[in-house]
Amino acid sequence: MSKNTVSVSRIPIVITVNNDVKLKGELTRHLSPLTIKKIINNLPLSQLINNFHNKFIYVKSGINGGLEKPQNVFKKGDIAYLPISDCIYIFLTDYIHNNQFNRIGIITDSLNELTNTKAGDILNIQRV
Secondary structure (H helix, E strand, O other), X not given: OOXXXXXXXXXXXXXXXXXXXXXXXXXXXXXXXXXXXXXXXXOOEEEEXXXXXOOEEEEXXXXXXXXXXXXXEEOOOEEEEEOOOXXXXXXXXXXXEEEEEEEEEXXXXXOXXXXXXXXXXXXXXXXX
């Protein structure tokens, strides 16, 4: 697939922290189609970051989605949605979580800048 080809299944996004750090990623529709549709309809999203011991960061989403194709094992860079807390998670390391998530996408850039986040930082997710 050439770089100029637009895919219906892969939706490019930009994640920004404090209007400074910009990371590219993509939402992958076939992983959780209903959840992705709700997220796309709510973009752009801007919320305070919660950082859990540099293992993952998460923000409140406001979509109130349900569980779909659940899993709890994630790789570094995975983006997932947790229905019970209504939050979008970005995993900074490989991680096995106790809860069941909907995997929704991946960050394609380096995650080093996200490990420096702290309380009060604002994460923005926008469709490209």
